[in-house]
Amino acid sequence: MTTKTPFLTLILLALWPFISFLNNNQDDALVYGPNVSAYALVFGLSALLIAWVGVLLFGRKRATAVPHVCGIAIVLLFSYLPLSSFLSGFGISLGTVRIVIWAVLSLMILYAVWRLARSEASARVLLVAAGVMVVVPVAGLVIFAVSGTETKPEKVEIVQRSGEARRENVYWFIFDAYARADALVDYFGYDNSAFVHALEARRFDVADRALANYASTKLSISTTAEMDYFLPEGPPLHPSMWTARLQGFNRAVESFKAIGYRYIHAEPGGNNLKTRCGGNEDVCVTAPTGGTFGVSEAEIGILQLTPLFSIIRRLLPDLLSFDFTNIADVMARVTPTSGKPIFLFAHILSPHPPQRFDRNCALLETVEFDLAGEDYSELVDVYLNDLTCLNAEITAMVDQIVADDPGDPFIILQSDHGFRSGLVLEPKTATPGVPPALVAYANLHAMRAPESCDTRTREDFSPVNTFRIVLSCIDGEPRELLPGRQFRNENGVLHAFEPDARSH
DSSP: OOOOHHHHHHHHHHHHHHHHHHHHGGHHHHHHHHHHHHHHHHHHHHHHHHHHHHHHOOOGTTHHHHHHHHHHHHHTTTTTTHHHHHHTTTOOHHHHHHHHHHHHHHHHHHHHHHHHTOOOHHHHHHHHHHHHHHHHHHHHHHHHHHOOOOOOOEEEEEOTTTTTOOOOOOOEEEEOOOOHHHHHHHHHOOOOOOHHHHHHTTEEEEEEOOSBSSSSSHHHHHHHHHHHHSSBBBBBBGGTTTTHHHTTTHHHHHHHHHOOEEEEEEEBTTTTTTOOSSOOOOOOOOOOOOEEEEHHHHHHHTTTTTHHHHHHHHHHHTTTEBBBBBBHHTTTTTOSSSSSSEEEEEEEEOSSSSBBTTTTTOOOOSSOOOOOOOOOGGHHHHHHHHHHHHHHHHHHHHHHHHHOOSOOOOOEEEOOSSOOOOOOOSSSSSSOOOOOOGGOOOOEEEEEETTTTTOOOSSOOGGGGGGHHHHHHHHHHOOOOOOOOOEEEEEEEEEEEOOGGOOO
């Protein structure tokens, strides 16, 4: 074998963690792809540089051993998380002990590689193993890439009518996982009526029985923005169906831009890249960095594979931070004028855990590096605390918008879905208004519209109709409202609820 072969092995092993990460997170691969690919390139070049320096230090007789040791060291570095999880299963809960065990095992393996690396047979085995480790996830990504095509909505043609009134500003806020008032009472004994009455006193139409179309952020927001049930039932879903739509390339945005609106897109923060700015916006609102380095969920996902994450969090707690956008961040960038109207989309990742407020409703400076995902039933106290604090911020925000806006704006307060739990929640009331099967769909919906516009709808409002109503008021062209439908996402395939499924 040539002296270049060990460096080929090193390159393959250096790229493996990043390729494998993307393959294991295919749902977000279109979002993570550019970031992770850039890190892979930098990491691969750095590994080659380190190995080259090592060969200069140890001499050409170690020209095979050095790149092989570097390559295996990379594999061991990114294999810490599965080893740590394995050790936890044996009751080893102290992180320091797990790191020490990992370090000792790694040194033993690296010593063996150092001793055996000069063997031509060992070099061949390592090359083949490295090739297989890379080919398998690459094949998965190729299949992923060819199985879907990224789609964007067609441009919307809207003819502005003569004598039309001035366009009103439109503020659309998504508060992640904010549950409907009756669901809060039924399952947590939490009375949110004061907040609902406060909104109604501010001319909001609050839908008492609103139901999200999906118990999923990406599917729900993209469907609302597309103003239609564009996701197919039956065929496997592909991230290309919603990725661009979540980032501003959707029918609602195109409709507003076609009639002269300026589009402001407020990202939720580092922990959620799905609804980040995509380039179609006129203004992008991002969260200020709370630590030395603000990191995204992709960066945290990669770091957590290694012991570096635990070490940094313990020794340098202020070095890394998740930077969530809050209402104040958004309002600081929104300056409504009597000129060009604005359409604002703001995704606020609250009251969804982790905790953002302390018990006195002050924003926490340090937020946990964990978005609870599909189940936050163990964090009910945190959830209700943040919801209470968020209520005060929302009403203050509404008052600020009404006071500062020169017209009579649309203000839409929604959640993408309700409270999600891995278990079937037990109601605290004998006859809950929200069946257990629909708790994750029972979402907040409140809309304040200009007095000249009638936005009163059925109490079981469906978010897919949000901008059908708003645009009908703006351009005077009535749009048909779609029937409310709910879907389950089962292993990447959508299934509509049958009527009897709602009662269970």
